[in-house]
Amino acid sequence: MSELQNPNVLMCGTGEYTTGWTGSGASTSDKKIGVVALTLFDLRRLGKVADLSMVGVSGKKFPEIRQHLEKNIAGVYKDMDVSFEEFPKSNLVDTEAYKTAIDKLSPGQAVIIFTPDSTHFPIALYAIERGLHVLVTKPATQLLEHHNTLIEAAKKHHVVCWVEHHKRYDPVYSDARAKAAALGEFNFFNAWMSQPKSQLETFRAWAGKDSDISYYLSSHHIDICCWMLDGIAVPTRVVASAATGIATSEPYNCVPQTEDTITLLVDWESVKSKTHKGTAVYTASWTAPLKAGIHSAQHWYYMAEKGDITVDQAHRGYDLTYDDTGKSWVNPFYMKYSPSESGHFDGQRGYGYISIEKFIDAVRSVNAGRTQPSDYDKHGLPTIANTVLTTAILNAGRISLDEKRPVGIKNDGDLWVLQ
Numbered sequence: 001m002s003e004l005q006n007p008n009v010l011m012c013g014t015g016e017y018t019t020g021w022t023g024s025g026a027s028t029s030d031k032k033i034g035v036v037a038l039t040l041f042d043l044r045r046l047g048k049v050a051d052l053s054m055v056g057v058s059g060k061k062f063p064e065i066r067q068h069l070e071k072n073i074a075g076v077y078k079d080m081d082v083s084f085e086e087f088p089k090s091n092l093v094d095t096e097a098y099k100t101a102i103d104k105l106s107p108g109q110a111v112i113i114f115t116p117d118s119t120h121f122p123i124a125l126y127a128i129e130r131g132l133h134v135l136v137t138k139p140a141t142q143l144l145e146h147h148n149t150l151i152e153a154a155k156k157h158h159v160v161c162w163v164e165h166h167k168r169y170d171p172v173y174s175d176a177r178a179k180a181a182a183l184g185e186f187n188f189f190n191a192w193m194s195q196p197k198s199q200l201e202t203f204r205a206w207a208g209k210d211s212d213i214s215y216y217l218s219s220h221h222i223d224i225c226c227w228m229l230d231g232i233a234v235p236t237r238v239v240a241s242a243a244t245g246i247a248t249s250e251p252y253n254c255v256p257q258t259e260d261t262i263t264l265l266v267d268w269e270s271v272k273s274k275t276h277k278g279t280a281v282y283t284a285s286w287t288a289p290l291k292a293g294i295h296s297a298q299h300w301y302y303m304a305e306k307g308d309i310t311v312d313q314a315h316r317g318y319d320l321t322y323d324d325t326g327k328s329w330v331n332p333f334y335m336k337y338s339p340s341e342s343g344h345f346d347g348q349r350g351y352g353y354i355s356i357e358k359f360i361d362a363v364r365s366v367n368a369g370r371t372q373p374s375d376y377d378k379h380g381l382p383t384i385a386n387t388v389l390t391t392a393i394l395n396a397g398r399i400s401l402d403e404k405r406p407v408g409i410k411n412d413g414d415l416w417v418l419q
């Protein structure tokens, strides 16, 4: 066992979640200054990480990104250094710059991936095979087969590989999970998550082409449901249904195959009782009304043998009204951007921040020989091994839509497979 060291960290992706800077300027969502870079700048200030780097596809974006971070982070919070090394350099455009950036790191250092869904797998695998610890955003991968490959690769290279399912650190969700454990056999789960139609402009580059709204939003509640049902029930069959016509019409004009609202109907079977079966319905939409006062609607209902749980995480009893924009419900429990009384960043207790900090803590602990990557599988954390059923359901949902058939989920020895 040795002293804790501060790893260098590479951020893959330079967009909304990493910096708050999108293709069309500063994000207009609830993440105007992003989450990943801000958290890592603060963790560097607090002495948990060392050098930071960032990789995208186009080096041309970096002058604007740096200006944005300088003004809205360094200019707002005290003692915040927003420097980082960039890839690709010199205004180059290179879709494989992530390889150059990863090659600069040494084994034991870390990579945080927030790039389009279809790129998660190749980037994560490349990093793991070089002995780097990986935190990849949801959906970890689009195919179950790829998820299984990452589980194996992380085991083989003895690295921490987690999925950034930050809702597991939301105090309400984690408390609800603990309460559900005492409610007996699972019976019914119904989840709704949506964002306003304006997101179809923000997501124009990939909406309907590279991924769908189920992968993008239902991944959150599917993961929470799988986490709550760990040791209680397993999913066995998925049937998907989609509403269409809004995303593909004026003014959004998304590609013809873009769905508006996707519903996955999932059969679950008890792991202890032969007679108990449950049903889950996961719905996600990116054609919700504008001006609803919330960025993400997110609520669910859980019913079990001995009781039920209702959660509405869009309306937390805290709302504001402005003369020009009307009412809005806000959520400082996720990212608190208002500074502390000393003028420093003050969001260390937000679950967006905690999700990244816990990963960095695990990396430092494993590097110092204090813990093993597999220890975290036993702690209910969103490790790549603990999140396999989330990907199984999402992948089965996509196949069900494309092939218009139910898709089975089965445990084949040590491996989860689709049928």
Ligand SMILES: NC(=O)c1ccc[n+]([C@@H]2O[C@H](COP(=O)([O-])OP(=O)(O)OC[C@H]3O[C@@H](n4cnc5c(N)ncnc54)[C@H](O)[C@@H]3O)[C@@H](O)[C@H]2O)c1
Binding pocket: 012, 013, 014, 015, 016, 017, 018, 021, 022, 023, 031, 055, 056, 057, 058, 095, 096, 097, 098, 114, 115, 116, 117, 119, 137, 138, 139, 215, 216
């Ligand atoms: N924005 C959110 O609120 C949010 C929240 C949770 C998870 N996510 C996940 O984050 C991912 C997208 O990130 P975002 O929201 O910041 O989107 P974004 O579109 O704003 O940014 C994507 C970034 O990825 C980069 N990129 C694309 N291909 C790449 C490659 N081959 N190598 C390196 N970089 C590449 C782009 O240059 C861009 O900087 C998605 O998987 C999404 O599900 C987003």
